[in-house]
Amino acid sequence: WVRLLIIFGLSVITIILGLVPVEVMKRLLDIAIPSKDINMVATMIVVVFVTHLILLVVNYIQDLMITRLNLNITKKMQTDFFSKLLHVPFSYHSHYNQGQLMERVIDDTEEITGSAFDLVLSPILDIVSVLITIAYMFIVSSKLTLVALAFVPVFIIMTIPVNRIIRKKYTAIKTKYGDIYNVIQEKLAGLKESVTNNQGEYEKKDLDKQLQSYNDLQYDYERFSIKLQSIMEIIGDFAPYTILLYATYLIIEGSFEVGTLLAFAMLMPRLFGPVQELAGKEFEIQTLRVTAERVFSILHDAKPVKEGKDALEQEGDITFKDVSYRFDQTAVLSGVNLTIPKGKMTAIVGESGVGKTTLLHLLLRTLEAKTGKITIDGKDISDLRTDSLRHNIAIVNQEPFLFSETVLHNIVYGHPELHRTMNDIKSAADITNIHKTIMGLPQGYNTKLDQVSRLSAGQKHRITLARAIVREPKVLLLDDPTSGLDKESVRHLIDALEKLKKKTVVVVTNDINILQKADKVVMLTKKGEKTIVTEGTHKGLIKNAKYRKLLS
Template identity: 30%
Template sequence: MTPDTSAKTLYTRLLRHVWPYRAALLVGMLAMIVGGLADAALVKLTGPLVNELFVNRNKDLAILLPLGVVAVFVVSGIASFTAGYMTQWASNKVILDLRGLMFANLLKLPPAHFDDVTTARLVTRFTNDVTNIAAASASVLAVLVRDTVTIVALLGILFYSNWKLTLIAFAVIPPVAIIVRVFGKRLRETSRGSQHAIGGIAAVLDETIANQRVVRIFGGQEYEAGRFREANERIRRFNMKQSVAAGASVPITQLLVAVAIAAIIYFAAQLAFVGATDVGTFVEFIAATGMLLQPLKRLTGVNEHIQKGLAAAESVFGLIDEAPEDDRGTFVLGRAQGAIALENVTLTYRSQTQPALEGISLSIAPGETVALVGPSGGGKSSLIHLLPRFYHPSSGRITIDGHDLESLTLASLRQQIALVSQNVVLFNDTVAANIAYGRLGTTSVADIKRAATAAHAMEFIRTLPQGLQTEIGENGAKLSGGQRQRIAIARALLKDAPILLLDEATSALDTESERAVQAALETLMEGRTTIVIAHRLSTIERADRIVVLASGRIVEEGTHAALLARDGVYAGLHHLQGRSGS
């Protein structure tokens, strides 16, 4: 279902988020009204200033009227400060709420969503897009309220002076409305394109910084510079399209307004020539007419900010409205025994036509260690990604202790599973926080140390500057590969889940690190149902059972010795690795 992105719907949704802070906004709007009236009052003072001081030479008002001008400026300044502070306070609270809603939904999105969206594009929604909403809202509100009040007050002065001449100003309203509508659509389109372009440049930056070692080793600087130039140029093009649309509408509107003002001044001068008005009233009328230009100019330019805000609102609400991960299960599973069964399971990813898994049937007993082997693309990772319900089978079903995975709540299902993968994910925090990730507030230091000791990690943790409280950098940049793996194993030990998934956990390690990690893994695997993916067949020879996957199907199954004796796919893989020295 396509979300409604009409201006009315977006305005209504924004208003709902602004509503809790209506008191602050009301104070701000009242201050804007006072400021607008103060601007008009300054014009109204020009008539008495001219008539009383320069025509009638009234000495009694020689001090009072100038003080009145000062008073008007003081009131205008206080009103401007109050309005600015209150609107910024409210808009920043709205930003806080929207970011909170976006992040809360981000945590609930299915893993498949992140296959299609770049991290950089998501980051720009949190930084650029949501800030554009607030900036547009604050500036638009200030212009709409204060300048509208100023214009209405000035028109009141003009009507009071000469209502016939003032009607000329209304002749420009229909053509101005048409111009605003035509250019508004173009502005919104270019604003939307600009936001996507900013996401593109953020993606290039993110990839280049994250992979800067590869860029240097393979001499990719020029290639990355080219990608950056292209993304940068795309932003420039959209910004220029925006500037053309915004820049064209303002002078056309101003020309129409200027013609109307010129006509008013001409006819007002004719009245002055025949003595139909006094000097003060004439000056007041001309001042009010001239002062109309600036607020009218700001009002005609406000459409650019409105369209930027609407385009940003589309992006922000689009993320908030993304369907969360399917959690229709209602059964809360206690600690599982660890029996796993796949019954004729097929999986086809949304972006593919060929199934990643086809007709998989497999039963794993509690505490059994099953190794998945086979050529790349055979479906090994796809199979283990089904168990925590990162993806749903296209057909067939999976059970844990006889309970269909789809009937379980996600929280209780994932409580049963621990994962250690080749690409260890660590956070820019302390060693202790990474080991106790997700349960730091409820875990004692003693428990963290026990898990680290069992994972053979304390031997290097003790050498770190602050021990368990040492910051390890982004994704554990300050640690070696083997040290990162042992931190991940300690995290899994602390979770103490009955089902363990090991995805290439030792494939990228040197021999010495692999021995330490393998010892830690053996401790971790004790008493747990374990599914291991390994390209190094030597690491899974002692598995209870080996399952060979190829092209999404199980082609062989048995113990290491039995599969070698069969002289099939597994034996061929083993022979190749033995010959290459693996």
């Protein structure tokens, strides 16, 4: 706020100093030249020169302050946006594709802050400028000022009927732009598939079609904008000529001086310029409103996960009591009751879409149960702080994600302080059978992964498993860890799980090798919307026809 007030003060100074040359020219023509006062002429030239120097310095300081303010606001909005995404349930993310989120966090935030000064402070300054100019014009000539003011309402009335049209057109453009982001991102990610399937020409034509659709919307918007601006310019050009005609009549009548006419001619742009800008700002405000709604719909409307107050201090049995979860109108889980024993490996098996992965994310509170409750050692997880809960529960997702950083950074990433001793890190890597592979990389643990292209899916899985283990979590969750792995990678993974026997491990899998090692097996099936939970061991459940079908 202090910077805004300083910028506003500097702007008012420039407005007032801008009137100095007008007054100088008026006095020069009406007094100095007729009286042939050369000293007065020289003084006035010096005054104008000094005024321009002051204006240059003030404008320089003001521009730097505005630039710094815009950069700081952009950074704040982008970090707030990202922070909000970190604290909302994953179900909220599914309403937007990555392209739409990228456009909002990068383009929309920059557009808002880039326009904030022009559309917030600038209109205020335009109004101040108009008021100061009108006050000075009344001093110069009240008659001409009244004629000039008659045109001001015309500019304002012109903008009223176009607001809704602008919003509709610009909303369509922003929506399509987000889609374009996503299309390009998807096509780049699938570049190898396009080439190997000989679909390069199809993808090129499809991209051309998408871009043309966006161009058509943009062209229609620009055409409408140009029409409106042209009408404004016609009115803006007509007004000064009308005033000039009336001033000429007054000079002929002998009730007006040439110097006063010149002063008034210099003042008219200072009146109609800001008025035209204010009318044009309405057009820009409507476009900014669309952009702001898109950003603030996430910053304000997205509801973060409700925080508990307690820390997870001890491990115990994990219990799901009548837990249900719906995604939009679809029942994913309904009335689930099960117990995951402490210090044992529990495997969850079921058909695709039955809600196995959803169970893991409900436990992490990255999704929120609609009904029922989940407890750890009898304590409701909704009463726990999410940072404490997620520090003590580690998850290895089905698709391993590694950052474009060193192997070391990727392994310690899950630890709060992003550091552990090398003995801890190597121990975790040994457990997951990845230490030898890492030491074979060009710079060992300090190898940047964006410089390495030969890591297999299994090796990536084991690095992410090491990331989870190094945190020493109370509970370890693995989501279909053998999916897409070769036999050697599966063997390494099972060996790693064998070393975690005393931990509470929950594995979502249909892999018979892991099911045979599990202390407990939970089979999820559906009967209508109801989720059927069948608990037992692999040996006990193998007699069940549905279970055998899942394994086959």
